[in-house]
Amino acid sequence: MTTLLETQIKHWWISLLLGILFVGMGIWVVLTPIASYLTLSIFFSAVIFTSGIFGIIFSVANKEHMKGWGWHLIGSILDLVIGTILLIYPSLSMVVLPFVVGFWFMFSGFATIGISGEFKSMGWKSSGWGIAFGILMILFSFLLIVNPLIGAATVVYMTSMAFFTFGFFRIYLAFQLKKLNG
Numbered sequence: 001m002t003t004l005l006e007t008q009i010k011h012w013w014i015s016l017l018l019g020i021l022f023v024g025m026g027i028w029v030v031l032t033p034i035a036s037y038l039t040l041s042i043f044f045s046a047v048i049f050t051s052g053i054f055g056i057i058f059s060v061a062n063k064e065h066m067k068g069w070g071w072h073l074i075g076s077i078l079d080l081v082i083g084t085i086l087l088i089y090p091s092l093s094m095v096v097l098p099f100v101v102g103f104w105f106m107f108s109g110f111a112t113i114g115i116s117g118e119f120k121s122m123g124w125k126s127s128g129w130g131i132a133f134g135i136l137m138i139l140f141s142f143l144l145i146v147n148p149l150i151g152a153a154t155v156v157y158m159t160s161m162a163f164f165t166f167g168f169f170r171i172y173l174a175f176q177l178k179k180l181n182g
Helices: 004-031 033-061 069-088 090-121 127-146 152-181
Strands: none
Touching (some): 004 152, 033 069, 033 152, 090 127, 090 152, 127 152
């Protein structure tokens, strides 16, 4: 059975595009902190919704080639459901934004560590960077979840740091996958 990483090798550029998207989100959030909190809730809801759709498509299309594809599918369905609810109720999205962002980045951080662990099992010496990115994402997620009342500015900046971390990991992953593609 082909592993997730071996499946993604052909489509390494998708990880690059996602990385650029998340780094771009981080830059946008830093440059517009006041407006960011107001629009971040709706935009982030749309990103979660879109991530769910593409994740479901990816999971179903690669179920024959991925070990544990069902877990990826479940996470993608969860993204789709959360994104849908938050798009329907934007005021709810603003209230729960720190929690949604925090838990979403926590899940993404653990997934990042899992992918990096797969790198490590393939004998890659540079897999430690992916694990470090995953740990950073989890740390940022805890800061958001544990202390959501510290103010919108802090949520905005913590969110931007989490976007940067996830974006840089996806860019790093893309170049690692490209190396495998040859």
